[in-house]
Amino acid sequence: MSCSIPWGYLEPINNIYPRKILTKSTYTIGRHLHECDIVLDSPELRQHEYFIHLSSKHFIIECINNGRSIIFHDISRNGCYIDGELVHQSKISFQNSEHIISLALIENRAYKFIRLSGLFNVINLDERYLKANLLGSGSFANVYKAISSVTQTHRAVKIINKDHCEKQIGPGFSKYLYREVSIHGSVDHPCILRRFEVFHEKTNLFVEMEYAGGGSLYDRIHKTYIMTDDECKFIFYQIACALAYLHRLKIVHRDIKPANVLLMTNEKETIAKLSDFGVAKYVYASSRYLNTT
Known part of the structure; x- marks a missing residue:
């Protein structure tokens, strides 16, 4: 069958x-x-x-x-x-x-x-990727691993439910969603998770992103082993570089935490990348947001 x-x-x-x-x-x-x-x-x-x-x-x-x-x-x-x-x-x-x-x-x-976990039900995604396991979930979004059956490239696809967003944020939710994907798509730094394509459907927004095989820094801290000072310094340095880059572009992230720092591999010495631009903003000289990140 x-x-x-x-x-x-x-x-x-x-x-x-x-x-x-x-x-x-x-x-x-x-x-x-x-x-x-x-x-x-x-x-x-x-x-x-x-x-x-x-x-x-x-x-x-x-x-x-x-x-x-x-x-x-x-x-x-x-x-x-x-x-x-x-x-x-x-x-x-x-x-x-x-x-x-x-x-x-x-x-x-x-x-x-x-x-596999069925289909994305988005032609541009289903033609290129297989929908694999759930990587993480939030109040109005799920993130799935996606695999190219041709190149074996791995991606992460964030599926944002627009109805849940409207209930959580209100009628103006679309402004926040589009700001997130716009800011994320405008940046290019080796220590920031890359955002690729965005697909708008009736009930969901699909965001294709770089896949981080090592999980989050939060998972490493709480579920694996005690990290050495050198490992911590290396990750801290990479995120500091990412923040310095964002601040030069007048962008504040505003949600720095271990869960939003993703690791590219499970190796102890690995590339760390800043993710999740859900509350990021452009700021200017007169903005009160310059006081904190």
């Missing part, structure tokens, strides 16, 4: 493996040309040392309960590793939004499985 809405994406970690957007309820993956939905038998793969370890039918992945459950079933002679754990001749349920699939050997990292 096939449907128009994709539920998963097999993103190759090693480019000798084919990529696949998953729309059917069940896929069989392996070397067999006629009995597999995704065939692991390209000329590049045949020349690789990993090829001899692959089975004619290596694993099955299926979507059940209307997309609520993803089941992985190893049917190979040598097994699979899911996030480093051996799965051999057995089934497991995928619990997370992303999983690493290694075939036969733990070092043969073949795929990243990414659970």
Whole structure:
């Protein structure tokens, strides 16, 4: 059975493996040309040392309960590793939004499985990106990870609900929304999260942005480890550079906090970027907003 809405994406970690957007309820993956939905038998793969370890039918992945459950079933002679754990001749349920699939050997990292979240229902976005997991949510906006199935580029797409905005802010909400996207789109600095395109729909505003794979500084402070003085100084320096740039443009951010500082990777030494221009303003010499940021 096939449907128009994709539920998963097999993103190759090693480019000798084919990529696949998953729309059917069940896929069989392996070397067999006629009995597999995704065939692991390209000329590049045949020349690789990993090829001899692959089975004619290596694993099955299926979507059940209307997309609520993803089941992985190893049917190979040598097994699979899911996030480093051996799965051999057995089934497991995928619990997370992303999983690493290694075939036969733990070092043969073949795929990243990414659970998808339907469609954006915006032609310009759905033609280019797959809608992946929810990254964060606020009182009137959700941010989703988006993946290009062609280039594997990752983006973040902020979906702002206009009706919720009107309830929270009032009839003049559009002025605040357009000010946010306008200011964000006008700046260009290596320590400010890039804003790309904006799509206006009847009920939602879609903002395409740079994806920060390391999450927020808030998450790192509260959920990972105790940061060293040097790590803190490096992040502080980068945000200070971003603020100095904004102030030269007569822009005040007005919402500096760890949740609005995004980290590009999970490495300890990483690029930090200032985000969320929801309350940013242009100011002038007579403005009282020059007194604080």
